Amino acid sequence: MANPERRPLRVIQWSTGNAGKNAVRGIVRHPDLELVGLHAHAKEKQGKDAAELCGLSRPTGVRATDDVDALLALDADSVCYMAQGETRIRETIDDLTRILRSGKNVVNTSLVSLCYPAFSPKLRDALQKACEEGGTTFFTSGFDPGWSGDVIPLALASTCERVDSIRVTECMDYSTYEDPGFTGVFFGYGRPLDYDAPLLRTGMLKGGWGCMVLMLADALGVSLDEIREEHERLPAPETFETRMGKIEKGTCAGVRFEVQGIVDGKPALVAAHVNRLRQDIGPGWERLSGKRHSGYKIAVVGSPSLYCEIEPVGADGDHNTAGILGTAMRVINAIPTVCAHAPGVVSTLDLPIFTARGIAGRVR
Numbered sequence: 323m324a325n326p327e328r329r330p331l332r333v334i335q336w337s338t339g340n341a342g343k344n345a346v347r348g349i350v351r352h353p354d355l356e357l358v359g360l361h362a363h364a365k366e367k368q369g370k371d372a373a374e375l376c377g378l379s380r381p382t383g384v385r386a387t388d389d390v391d392a393l394l395a396l397d398a399d400s401v402c403y404m405a406q407g408e409t410r411i412r413e414t415i416d417d418l419t420r421i422l423r424s425g426k427n428v429v430n431t432s433l434v435s436l437c438y439p440a441f442s443p444k445l446r447d448a449l450q451k452a453c454e455e456g457g458t459t460f461f462t463s464g465f466d467p468g469w470s471g472d473v474i475p476l477a478l479a480s481t482c483e484r485v486d487s488i489r490v491t492e493c494m495d496y497s498t499y500e501d502p503g504f505t506g507v508f509f510g511y512g513r514p515l516d517y518d519a520p521l522l523r524t525g526m527l528k529g530g531w532g533c534m535v536l537m538l539a540d541a542l543g544v545s546l547d548e549i550r551e552e553h554e555r556l557p558a559p560e561t562f563e564t565r566m567g568k569i570e571k572g573t574c575a576g577v578r579f580e581v582q583g584i585v586d587g588k589p590a591l592v593a594a595h596v597n598r599l600r601q602d603i604g605p606g607w608e609r610l611s612g613k614r615h616s617g618y619k620i621a622v623v624g625s626p627s628l629y630c631e632i633e634p635v636g637a638d639g640d641h642n643t644a645g646i647l648g649t650a651m652r653v654i655n656a657i658p659t660v661c662a663h664a665p666g667v668v669s670t671l672d673l674p675i676f677t678a679r680g681i682a683g684r685v686r
């Protein structure tokens with residue numbers, strides 16, 4: 323069983339993908355956490371030390387395995403789950419419920435709609451039952467959906483006497499996003515403009531970002547008439563290279579979308595994305611002010627109105643590096659709070675404020 327009083331808290335990391343690699347490093351470097359197990363799906367990763375898989379200089383002694391029974395038999399307080407969720411919904415819920423029933427709390431980035439579990443009642447109910455059986459707590463977050471569209475706008479709105487609308491826009495250049503297999507295919511980058519991009523099928527945008535809109539509505543005590551979605555794609559003006567691969571002239575090089583919470587017939591709570599592969603694509607599309615390149619714009623309109631821009635920058639100077647690290651650390655920094663919480667499925671609205679306790683100014 324989880325022991326929230328214990329320090330360091332013992333953590334099993336599930337997956338070593340983009341977010342998972344950052345999580346392993348974050349756990350190993352965190353003074354209040356200890357890496358005790360590592361799940362990897364890929365055959366070639368089996369038996370390898372976490373350090374080798376995740377770019378740490380010193381071996382951790384923790385070796386990757388796909389033996390779920392062995393991992394769940396470990397004495398651990400929490401699992402940090404970051405396996406690909408959107409392409410394997412049923413398997414992800416099976417994994418998560420099994421882990422929760424085994425007595426291990428879970429912090430999670432997969433299946434992004436779980437950032438606000440009330441948005442997906444069937445999935446929430448299955449997870450809640452597993453939490454009750456295991457006496458465990460389940461929390462999902464990330465950068466966007468997640469942090470950019472929940473704690474940040476809600477913190478801003480806490481100074482208002484009236485809120486008319488909230489708009490959160492991710493303005494990110496994805497050309498340095500090293501994920502052609504998922505993000506590239508899902509958004510349809512480098513494909514013809516009429517390619518049936520999975521993300522842009524009816525209901526998918528709402529499925530991904532509607533959770534953010536509903537969380538804001540519930541937090542503000544607002545009833546939504548409906549949640550609408552819209553999108554637009556733009557072609558590459560010429561062929562160019564990105565870390566996602568070669569983008570041929572005329573294929574998709576920009577995706578803009580909005581998920582709109584409608585109140586009194588108007589979009590009042592909006593989660594928007596403007597994702598270019600080059601800054602000259604979509605000159606009329608929303609962007610950050612001044613020389614800022616990529617990040618988040620948050621507009622809370624009311625009394626007072628508040629406008630905020632956030633520019634994430636990784637150690638290598640890149641915004642996508644920062645976004646993935648931020649996604650991983652948002653849930654890792656939540657582990658002590660989640661382990662101390664009463665059992666059940668929780669969201670940001672249920673947890674006390676947590677921050678980067680124990681890791682301020684520490685360099686290793």
Ligand SMILES: NC(=O)c1ccc[n+]([C@@H]2O[C@H](COP(=O)([O-])OP(=O)(O)OC[C@H]3O[C@@H](n4cnc5c(N)ncnc54)[C@H](OP(=O)(O)O)[C@@H]3O)[C@@H](O)[C@H]2O)c1
Pocket residue numbers: 336337338339340341342361362363364367404405406407408410431432433434463464465466467468501504646649
């Ligand atoms: N809210 C946010 O801001 C945010 C941001 C980024 C990502 N996410 C979410 O977090 C999750 C992970 O994202 P990511 O960028 O790290 O993805 P990723 O780089 O594609 O990594 C996913 C990992 O899942 C594991 N995996 C793949 N197929 C599997 C299978 N059949 N069974 C079990 N494991 C499998 C693989 O790792 P191993 O071989 O090492 O197991 C793979 O590397 C996704 O669901 C994504 O949507 C959320």
